[in-house]
Amino acid sequence: DGGITQSPKYLFRKEGQNVTLSCEQNLNHDAMYWYRQDPGQGLRLIYYSQIVNDFQKGDIAEGYSVSREKKESFPLTVTSAQKNPTAFYLCATTGTSGGAGDGELFFGEGSRLTVL
Amino acid sequence: SQKIEQNSEALNIQEGKTATLTCNYTNYSPAYLQWYRQDPGRGPVFLLLIRENEKEKRKERLKVTFDTTLKQSLFHITASQPADSATYLCASAGNSGYSTLTFGKGTMLLVSP
Numbered sequence: 001d002g003g004i005t006q007s008p009k010y011l012f013r014k015e016g017q018n019v020t021l022s023c024e025q026n027l028n029h030d031a032m033y034w035y036r037q038d039p040g041q042g043l044r045l046i047y048y049s050q051i052v053n054d055f056q057k058g059d060i061a062e063g064y065s066v067s068r069e070k071k072e073s074f075p076l077t078v079t080s081a082q083k084n085p086t087a088f089y090l091c092a093t094t095g096t097s098g099g100a101g102d103g104e105l106f107f108g109e110g111s112r113l114t115v116l
Numbered sequence: 117s118q119k120i121e122q123n124s125e126a127l128n129i130q131e132g133k134t135a136t137l138t139c140n141y142t143n144y145s146p147a148y149l150q151w152y153r154q155d156p157g158r159g160p161v162f163l164l165l166i167r168e169n170e171k172e173k174r175k176e177r178l179k180v181t182f183d184t185t186l187k188q189s190l191f192h193i194t195a196s197q198p199a200d201s202a203t204y205l206c207a208s209a210g211n212s213g214y215s216t217l218t219f220g221k222g223t224m225l226l227v228s229p
Contacts, residue, residue: 040124042221043207045218088157103165105160107161
């Protein structure tokens with residue numbers, strides 16, 4: 001089945017701990033994105049990567065880090081420097097050469113992070 | 117800075133009626149707008165993309181318009197059904213450039229039987 005797999009679906013973290021969210025895709029898409037969604041808020045872009053071994057900061061990158069060592073994988077680490085990490089995190093990909101502006105984004109099912 | 121805005125109030129309509137959702141943009145001229153559907157606790161699902169020179173686009177019961185004069189896109193669902201109840205998001209080119217999307221906050225649609 002082609003798609004995007006995010007894990008874990010639910011995650012609890014104590015303050016001060018780093019946590020890594022997984023995003024794996026088998027769509028053979030070049031571009032991958034991480035968005036954060038808070039209640040009553042739109043999706044906000046954290047990081048994105050258009051090609052392996054390269055990534056760029058989005059609008060709210062502070063307190064987060066990513067890597068893109070393989071085309072299929074784009075993990076997001078929420079570090080202890082992120083002041084308000086409790087949120088719903090969404091990974092997305094697009095296969096269009098123009099990036100997200102040229103065609104649809106495919107989203108995973110999301111990971112809900114709660115800081116205790 | 118560029119903004120993309122949707123009515124934050126939920127839209128309640130009766131089954132069979134046409135739902136119309138609004139997306140307004142300011143301080144930029146997007147070459148396209150996209151519309152997504154999001155169910156609670158799920159990732160958004162792409163519905164339609166409309167380019168600035170297309171004015172109107174249809175897909176089954178869905179219709180999207182793009183008015184560059186009013187700086188607005190309208191999203192219509194005709195013959196609405198309770199299964200259409202969801203949050204609908206509009207999106208356009210992000211602040212980080214053409215390769216990213218910026219999303220509106222979404223409008224919740226509730227269709228009553």
